Each structure stands twice: as structure tokens, then as C-alpha cells.
Amino acid sequence: MSSARAHKVYLGRRGWSLTLIVLIVLASICASLASPLFLHPSQILNSTGAMVVSGVLALGLAPIVIVGEIDISLTSNLAFCTVVLGLLSQAHVPPPLIVLATLATGLVLGAFNGVLVGYGGLPSLAVTLGTLGAYQGAAFLVGGTNGFTDFPGAIYAIGADTIGPVPISLLLFAAVAIAFAVVFRLTTIGRSFYAVGRASEAVRHSGISVAGVKAATFCIGGVVAGLGALIFVGQYGSGGGDSASGTILTVVTAVALGGLDIYGGAGRVSSLVLAIVLLDVIQNGMGLVNASTTTQTIVIGLVLIMSLLVPELLGRWSREHVDQQRGLLQVLRFSR
Amino acid sequence: MSDQKNKEQANADDESSRDHSVTRRHFLAVGASVAAVVPISHGLLHHLPKPFIRTSTSTGGLRMFMVPKWTTYPYFKAAARGAKKAAEQLGDTFTYTGPTSPNAEQQVASLENVLAQEPDVILLSAIEEQNVVPVLKKAMARGAVVVTYDADTLAGARNLFCNQLSYELAAQSYLDCALADHPAGGDCVFMAASPTTVNHMQQIAAMKSLMASNPKYEVLKPGKTYFVNDDVTLSYNTMVNIMQAQPNVKFMLSGSAVSVPAAQQAIVATGHAGKVWAAGCSLPSDCKKFLDDGSAKEFMMWDPLQLGYMAAYSGHLIKTKKFSPALGEALDIPGLGNFKVLADNVVDLNRPLFFTKSNVSQYSF
Incomplete structure (x- = not known):
């Protein structure tokens, strides 16, 4: 088991990123062959808008998956945050305070999941399936079925404006990605995520609080959902209970395609970012030739399965190959 | 303990001695993924309907x-x-x-x-x-x-x-359908896609004001509005619940051409045909069977x-x-x-x- 895990981790580290890069190049070639409009920097930068909210949520989900848990309530967390944002905007609260309050709301909702999973020892899929419905319901209760459409310009700018040609939302995504990459690889906290995900039992003896680390990752995911809410309202000009509903599948797809081990302990931010880029290129390229959303879903599903299956099959094949060679060596040794 | 360390050491040695085969495997993996994706995307491009792939030759039109x-x-x-x-x-x-x-x-x-x-x-x-x-x-x-x-x-x-249709004319047409179904009138409920679906909501407001102001429609009494997201299953289930919870409701009125036939289907399926009616907007292809089986008299739409x-x-x-x-x-x-x-x-x-x-x-x- 542990050697199989080690093997998978090993393959995941380098092979996956390389595979994703090749797939991105390929998808880009296909897209530019299909549509002469694809290969324009402004077009490509603009297309990131469709993926950036899911991308940010996928980054938020990463630490949770690395400790071996899952949070499928992130989109509902985002929806509730947009309601808080809407209410505070209505009350003419200054924008910096709105930003802080939105992030804090995300943190609290994330922490609720984290405490139940980390300290309560409850299964995260069940807990967050519950809060997926509960947070959205609460968002409708508090925000009403109409939602909100008036936000101060400064808040609106986060999701809607650009600095030069680059969308602010894309810069925020990049900032979170870089911060996460640094924290995951270079800090004790980051290493404790992987340690908890790999072997909870061993970590427990080493004095790290497994419950604390798990709860912390849910808090991080929650804050990122709050950031997602700030981007969402600018992007779509509205907030309410139905914000981002249904996008959790895209988020989980990105995480799986990014090569994060769903059982925890392995996965890199760089691969996750590449997976999000790949999803964006596919979505954008197929959108430009007006392929139906069903076709897009099918293609993304196929790419996901192929990217999991092909390395797995080849890994198995070459392992058998090595075993055969070893067997032959042993036979030779004995015959000598 | 030291045994385990040795094993780990051996594992690590194994990994490094296998390094070159791992690299080769990666290239194979990448190659195979490429081989798998190319025909898929290639095939897809060829299966897209022609007008979807715009060529650079412009006809001069918009x-x-x-x-x-x-x-x-x-x-x-x-x-x-x-x-x-x-x-x-x-x-x-x-x-x-x-x-x-x-x-x-x-x-x-x-x-x-x-x-x-x-x-x-x-x-x-x-x-x-x-x-x-x-x-x-x-x-x-x-x-x-x-x-x-x-x-x-x-x-x-x-x-x-x-x-x-103007919201008023639409509302009036829906109410006319309801009265064609059952001239004696009765309690009504409404269905809309969502509170932010402008045409549905405006039509419902217009229906309510017609019921209040026009003597022709005063036999119809307005009730609750249900939000069913232009969804067949949700409209059907909501209608079933309405009939159970509010036995004196006679009509479901809606400007959603999805909800009206779905609700009428629920009425027929639960044996309420001739007692409850879904009235309003429907595609002719969707409402034909209800007109044929006599469970409803009239639906409306535009071309x-x-x-x-x-x-x-x-x-x-x-x-x-x-x-x-x-x-x-x-x-x-x-x-x-x-x-x-x-x-x-x-x-x-x-x-x-x-x-x-x-x-x-x-x-x-």
C-alpha cells in the first residue's frame, strides 16, 4: 500500500505536469485551427473570466484535499458570502470593511465544516453535502429570492475591471496560487498538510494536532470562497442564493485533473494551475466554434478520464516490465 | 525500528535505480495521452455542423x-x-x-x-x-x-x-384559457421560473390586477406563486404537492411553456383531470395530447x-x-x-x- 502510494506520488510529481502542459499545447493548437480568433492575447485574457471563479475555488479546495478531506459546500459558502456582501453594500458600509466582512464570513462558514470534520471526526463528504444545501438555503433566507444587484464601484471592480489588459480577477487568482505554492512547499504549515494527508497516525504521535490542521484547511478554503464571492459579484453583476450553484463539479474536476491525490498527501499547486488553464483553453476553444455546452462537458470528462487512465496503464505496464527483467536476473543468478 | 529504516533506504535506492525507466514512462504517458486526444478533437471538429466553423471569407453581410x-x-x-x-x-x-x-x-x-x-x-x-x-x-x-x-x-x-405579447395581453390570454377550461372559476396559483424572470413575474402581476379589476375575471381568485426554474420535474412535483396541500385550488396559471404542460401532466397522472387545470402558455406539440384527451380545452402561445x-x-x-x-x-x-x-x-x-x-x-x- 505505502509503496503503491509512493509510486503514485512519484508519478504525480513530474509526469502529471508534463502531461498537462502537452495537453494545453495540443488543445491550443486545436482551438487555433478551429477558430482564427483564438490566438489573440486580449481574447485569451478575457476568456479567463469564465474560469476564474471555479479556479479560485479549486485553489481553496486544494489544502482540504491534501489533508485527505473534501469540501463540496464551497460554492454555497460563496453564495452566502455574496448575500453578506449585498446586505453590507445596501447599508453603505465602506468597501474595505465589506471586503474584510466577506472574507470573514467565508472563514466562519469554512470553520464550521472544519470543526465538525477535524474535531468532530465526521466524514467530510457528508458534512459538506449537508452544508452545501444549508448554506445555500441560508443565503436565500437572508438575501431573499431576488438577491442583490447594487454594489459599490470598488467592489464591482474586483471582478469586472482590468489593470492594463489583465483582469484584476486573474491577478488575484495568480496571487493566491503563488502564495499557496510557497506555503505548501516551503513552510512547516504546508508540510504538515501533506504529513496529515499521508499518515494521520504517525503525525498524531509526532505532536501535530491532526484535528487542528484539518480544521485550518477548511478555514483557508472558506476565506478563498469569500474571495470567490468578491470576484463573482463583479463578474456577473449580481449576488444571491443561486450564485455559482452547480459549479462545484468544475471545481472538483480541476482538482482531480490537477493530479491531487483524492486520498490526501500528494499534489502540487503548479499542476492544479495547469489543470485550470487546460479547462479554460478547452472551454474557450470550443466556445469559439459554438460547440454546445453538452459537447464541452463530454470532452472535459474524456480528457479527465484519459489523463488518469493513460499514465496509470503505462505505469502498470512498465512496472510489470521491470518485474519481468528482475525475474529474469534472478533466474540467471540461480542458474549460475 | 532500524529494520524499517533499512527497508526505507532500500526503497529509496529502488526509486533512484529506476529513475531512467520512470522518465521514459513519462514520455510514453504523454505520448499516449496525445495520441488519445488528437483523434478525439480532430473527430469533433469534423462533426461540428458546417456553419459553426467560420471561414475567413466574408460575405459582406452582418x-x-x-x-x-x-x-x-x-x-x-x-x-x-x-x-x-x-x-x-x-x-x-x-x-x-x-x-x-x-x-x-x-x-x-x-x-x-x-x-x-x-x-x-x-x-x-x-x-x-x-x-x-x-x-x-x-x-x-x-x-x-x-x-x-x-x-x-x-x-x-x-x-x-x-x-x-404585452404583459397585459399575455395575462388576459392566460385567464381566457382558464375560463375556457372551467367557466365557473375558482382559486388559482402561479408558477414562474424564478423571481428574477421578468416576463413571468410581470405577467403574474398583470393577471392579479385583472382578477381584481375586471368583472369578467372576478370568478378567479389569486394565490401563491411557486418558483420552478423552467424545469419539467420540478413543475410536475410542485403541482402534485399543490393538489395535495390545497384541495380547493382549481387552476395553475403560468407563462412558462415548460411548467404548464408539466403541471397538466401531473393533473392527469394523479386523476385530477376535469377538476384541476393548468392554463397558460404551451407549445402546441406539448399540449396536443391534453386537448385530444379532453383534460383541457385551450392553451395559448404566439408564433x-x-x-x-x-x-x-x-x-x-x-x-x-x-x-x-x-x-x-x-x-x-x-x-x-x-x-x-x-x-x-x-x-x-x-x-x-x-x-x-x-x-x-x-x-x-
């Missing part, structure tokens, strides 16, 4: 894009046939694209993709009034003309709204082909500066008629079609 609430619904397909006819007559290229289910965020993504294709005219039936505003304003700033049909957005985010034709034609006229929408201006659509622009740049088609057992089979949508 680039017209139609984005419905969702592309697969017969009503929107019929509207697209009408719009395509206008585009062909005017020498414009026409593309029909959009989400395959009524998902507001997917519709925005579709519009973003249309915007990247440098459209001259965008024809839109908005799922949500507000969601599409940022992208439409961006399109208008880049010189595209936006005409909404079937379901509107905010007035500032489009040039013109082609309204199938989506005419609506699509009107939207496309007026979009072309605005873009080519032959018509500029403003209050009181006249919009002349050859073969369809002359229309007056109302407040907020709305034109009403106002040609309700009523379907009964005797005429329903004449219609093909």
Missing part, C-alpha cells in the same frame, strides 16, 4: 448571433428558424449558440464566447435580467447591436426588446418563428442605421407589419395564437 435561454428547446429552435430566415433574406451570417440547459452562468459564458467572435448583432433571450448586463454592455461598447426577444434584460443593456424573424430583422435595421429605436418610432418589418416603439424601447408583437382540439395539429413547433 455577423448575427442568437443566444436563447437554452438551445435544445423546440420553441427556441423555432424562433431560430424565423431569425435565420430573416438573416438569409438580408445576406447576414447567422449562428445559433448558447447553453444546453437554462443555466444563467453558462449563458454568460456563451455570450462571452460570442463577444470574442466580433458580433454585429446579438439576439438574446435572457435567463436572468441582471446577470447578462456586464457582458451586454461590453458588447454594445464594441459596437454590437443587442436585441432581446422572449425574455428581457435591463433596458440600458440592449437596444430593443421584441416582446411576444416563435415570427418573433425570431422580428428580432433578427430589427437587429439588422438598427445595425445598418435604417432604424433607430426611440419612443413612438415606427418599426416596419416586411411581411409582418408595422410596430410602434413603446417606453424603454420595447416593441410588442401581440399576435396570440389559441390552440384548441380542432386547430392544434396545424402547428409544427
